[in-house]
Amino acid sequence: MDVVEKTYPEGHFIGMWMCIGIAIFSGLGVPLSIATDSSGFIGMGPALGVGFGLAIGTAIENKYKEEGKIRPLTETEKKRKKNAVLVGIALLSLGVVAFILFYFL
Numbered sequence: 064m065d066v067v068e069k070t071y072p073e074g075h076f077i078g079m080w081m082c083i084g085i086a087i088f089s090g091l092g093v094p095l096s097i098a099t100d101s102s103g104f105i106g107m108g109p110a111l112g113v114g115f116g117l118a119i120g121t122a123i124e125n126k127y128k129e130e131g132k133i134r135p136l137t138e139t140e141k142k143r144k145k146n147a148v149l150v151g152i153a154l155l156s157l158g159v160v161a162f163i164l165f166y167f168l
Contacts, residue, residue, distance in 0.1 A: 084116025
């Protein structure tokens with residue numbers, strides 16, 4: 064029986080570990096800001112999570128790339144990624160406009 068090795072699209076492990084890092088470290092900023100009585104530390108948790116997730120994801124991705132298990136993105140995946148970025152930018156823009164309307168009006 065032949066064993067089929069699974070391949071992963073480029074950027075798979077980086078994105079996955081960044082999400083895991085943000086999820087793990089997000090709870091770090093709130094207690095830190097309460098302990099120091101400074102709200103500036105709230106964003107520190109997700110920022111640390113992105114950093115750690117990026118480092119771990121890149122290391123795993125390089126390991127799998129050396130083993131030949133990372134493949135380039137297909138055209139469908141490229142279109143899906145482009146659409147996701149456009150939707151994200153649109154939602155961010157709507158959020159900024161809503162914030163300005165609610166805060167200043």
